[in-house]
Amino acid sequence: MTTKAPGAPRRSDATKAAILEAARERFAADGYERATIRAIARDANIDPSMVMRYYGNKEGLFAAASVIDLRVPELGALPGKHIGAVLVAHFLDRWEQDDVLTGLLRVGVTNDAGAERMRAVFAEQLGPIAAGVCPVPAEAPRRAALVASQILGMALARYVLRVAPAVSMPRDEVIAWLAPTVQRYLTAEQP
Amino acid sequence: MTTKAPGAPRRSDATKAAILEAARERFAADGYERATIRAIARDANIDPSMVMRYYGNKEGLFAAASVIDLRVPELGALPGKHIGAVLVAHFLDRWEQDDVLTGLLRVGVTNDAGAERMRAVFAEQLGPIAAGVCPVPAEAPRRAALVASQILGMALARYVLRVAPAVSMPRDEVIAWLAPTVQRYLTAEQP
DNA sequence: CTGGCGTGTCAACACCTGTTGGCCTACGAT
DNA sequence: ATCGTAGGCCAACAGGTGTTGACACGCCAG
Numbered sequence: 001m002t003t004k005a006p007g008a009p010r011r012s013d014a015t016k017a018a019i020l021e022a023a024r025e026r027f028a029a030d031g032y033e034r035a036t037i038r039a040i041a042r043d044a045n046i047d048p049s050m051v052m053r054y055y056g057n058k059e060g061l062f063a064a065a066s067v068i069d070l071r072v073p074e075l076g077a078l079p080g081k082h083i084g085a086v087l088v089a090h091f092l093d094r095w096e097q098d099d100v101l102t103g104l105l106r107v108g109v110t111n112d113a114g115a116e117r118m119r120a121v122f123a124e125q126l127g128p129i130a131a132g133v134c135p136v137p138a139e140a141p142r143r144a145a146l147v148a149s150q151i152l153g154m155a156l157a158r159y160v161l162r163v164a165p166a167v168s169m170p171r172d173e174v175i176a177w178l179a180p181t182v183q184r185y186l187t188a189e190q191p
Numbered sequence: 192m193t194t195k196a197p198g199a200p201r202r203s204d205a206t207k208a209a210i211l212e213a214a215r216e217r218f219a220a221d222g223y224e225r226a227t228i229r230a231i232a233r234d235a236n237i238d239p240s241m242v243m244r245y246y247g248n249k250e251g252l253f254a255a256a257s258v259i260d261l262r263v264p265e266l267g268a269l270p271g272k273h274i275g276a277v278l279v280a281h282f283l284d285r286w287e288q289d290d291v292l293t294g295l296l297r298v299g300v301t302n303d304a305g306a307e308r309m310r311a312v313f314a315e316q317l318g319p320i321a322a323g324v325c326p327v328p329a330e331a332p333r334r335a336a337l338v339a340s341q342i343l344g345m346a347l348a349r350y351v352l353r354v355a356p357a358v359s360m361p362r363d364e365v366i367a368w369l370a371p372t373v374q375r376y377l378t379a380e381q382p
Numbered sequence: 383c384t385g386g387c388g389t390g391t392c393a394a395c396a397c398c399t400g401t402t403g404g405c406c407t408a409c410g411a412t
Numbered sequence: 413a414t415c416g417t418a419g420g421c422c423a424a425c426a427g428g429t430g431t432t433g434a435c436a437c438g439c440c441a442g
Contacts (some may be wrong), residue, residue, distance in 0.1 A: 011409080012419060031301035038402065047421050050402065058223035094278050095283065107196065108352055109300045110222035124238035140278040145348060145366055152352075153344020157336060161299055161306050161343075165336035177337055181372045202439085203389065228430065238391055243431065 016054050018044040023065040027103035032062065033110040059113060066107070066117050068100040070125040075133050084183030085131060088175045091151050095159055102159055105152065122148045133186050146185040150178060207243055207245050208274050209235040214256040223253065223302040233258050250304060254382070257308050259291040261316040274317035274324060275374030279366045286350055296343065311341045324377050337376040341369060 022043035026035035037058055041048040061065040073090060094138050095101050104121065107114030123141070126148060131140035156175065157166035213234035217226035228249055234241040246252040264281060266274050284290050286309070295312065298305030317339060322331035345365065348357040357365075 010418085017418080031222075031224075033222075033399095034193050034301060036398080038398085048400085049402080049422085053424065058400065063352055084359040106300050109271050109297055109347075110225060118352055119210070142360060145360070148354065149344040149346070149348045149357060150341055150372070152347055153340040153342070154426085156300075156343055156347060157340045163310055163311055163339065164333040165341060169333060177376065180375070180382070181341070184371070185368065201388080206389080229428085239430085240432080241390070244389090249430065252407090288430080 012054070013179065015044070015050060018066055019046065019051055019054065019061070023061055024099045024103055027062065027065060027107055028099040029106075030079075031106040031109070037061070046110075053075060058182035060115065062107065062111075066100060066104055066114070068104070068121060070094060070121065072129045077130055080187070081183075085175055085187060086182070087147070087182050088151070088178045089171075091155070092171055093172065095155050098106060101155070105160060106153060130186060135187070135189065138172055139190070143185055147182050150181050150185070155180060201327045203245070206235070206237060206241065209342070210237065210245065210252070210269065211256055212241055215294055216253055217261065218253065218256060218298055219290035220297075222297040222300075223305060228252070253302075254308075257291060257295055257305070259289065259312060261285060261312065263320045264315055267318055269379070272374075274377060275372070276366055277369035278338070278373050278377075279342070279369045280362075283362055283365065286346050290370070295339070296346060296351060321377060326378070326380065330381070334376055338373050341372050341376070345369060 018041065022040045023035070026043065029035070030039075037048050037051050040061075041051055044173075051061060055064055068182055073086060075086070104118050108118040108183050109115075117179060122144065127143045130144040130147065131137045134140055134143045154166065157163040158174075160167075161163070208229065213231045214226070216233065217231050220226070221230075228239050231252075232242055242252060246255055262281075262285070264277060266277070294306060297307050299309040300306070304341045305373050315333065319332055321335040321338065322328045325331055325334045345357065348354040349360075349365075
């Protein structure tokens with residue numbers, strides 16, 4: 001028998017992981033077009049053809065490199081007034097610790113598959129959370145989109161465009177400014 | 192004498208303008224890398240080498256195609272309470288009528304020159320306006336960056352990523368939601 | 383009329399891209 | 413010990429990119 005248990009560690013797992021890590025970094029730093037398979041392979045110390053073997057093509061590689069769990073905290077059990085601050089703080093952390101978010105942002109702007117991924121991530125992972133705290137559940141998608149617009153806008157200014165005042169602003173100050181905005185988008189009566 | 196008045200209309204002006212228009216559309220639709228000189232030339236019904244003759248290289252073409260005047264209205268003479276709404280409405284109009292803004296956004300995310308241009312445009316054209324209405328003029332850059340984060344974030348969601356709820360939201364509703372945010376970023380006491 | 387210059391086309395260059403198929407190596411089950 | 417196979421490298425392909433230089437047309441000044 002040559003069959004193995006499906007979860008058995010294969011020798012190539014390390015290579016696959018190295019490719020994925022290099023891909024995430026390149027996509028985050030350069031966007032879709034400029035993140036070439038050759039550059040990713042060089043970073044991972046392997047041959048470009050390995051990327052094709054394990055991920056099919058560049059689209060497949062991006063799909064694999066852009067899976068992400070936002071880990072949005074459950075807001076139901078929180079003191080109502082702190083929802084905005086908790087959410088903003090959480091996203092700042094996520095953005096600074098996980099290249100995938102910057103990659104998603106950089107790629108989504110010029111690549112259709114990337115944009116679709118971005119839409120799906122926020123709809124599936126932020127939408128339900130919003131539904132749990134906003135007054136009328138039917139409004140959840142709209143409110144989640146408003147929150148996303150502010151979160152993504154700050155991420156864009158701070159981590160991608162690197163607008164000087166947005167970069168130098170201390171983390172606490174960003175939270176202090178954005179928290180009431182997010183709080184209002186989620187919980188306020190429709191204006 | 193072969194010299195002419197500097198403002199004399201040359202026969203090539205129409206060509207230059209056609210190139211510029213095609214370039215703006217392509218940059219806005221595709222970003223920097225995918226907006227190829229060949230595609231732009233095809234749109235303008237001329238030979239790719241003409242682009243080089245008149246704009247030097249691709250960087251020069253982008254520089255020429257990305258000059259923009261935000262036409263931010265003077266807010267000093269306005270009823271204080273409406274500053275946010277006027278500003279948000281103005282930017283929505285600008286974004287829908289001028290491809291350059293979408294182009295700047297799409298290019299700035301993956302191209303350094305584009306990011307620099309975006310930073311400069313907002314610092315030079317939004318900064319002074321903010322300085323005129325915020326309580327402490329020294330805080331103007333930070334407040335302008337906050338406003339930019341929300342404006343850019345909504346533009347990203349609505350016109351670039353095309354997040355469904357952000358696209359379908361009526362213009363008036365976008366204004367109603369974002370106006371208080373922008374208003375607060377500009378005029379509220381530091382939190 | 384005639385020459386020069388502005389306008390435009392064509393073909394080619396050197397390079398880089400994603401992707402493919404063949405070949406070699408070495409591990410691990412038999 | 414051996415043999416199939418998974419893991420890996422190399423060289424090449426077809427296509428697309430920015431960019432360049434040589435060449436042709438036609439307008440306008442002299």
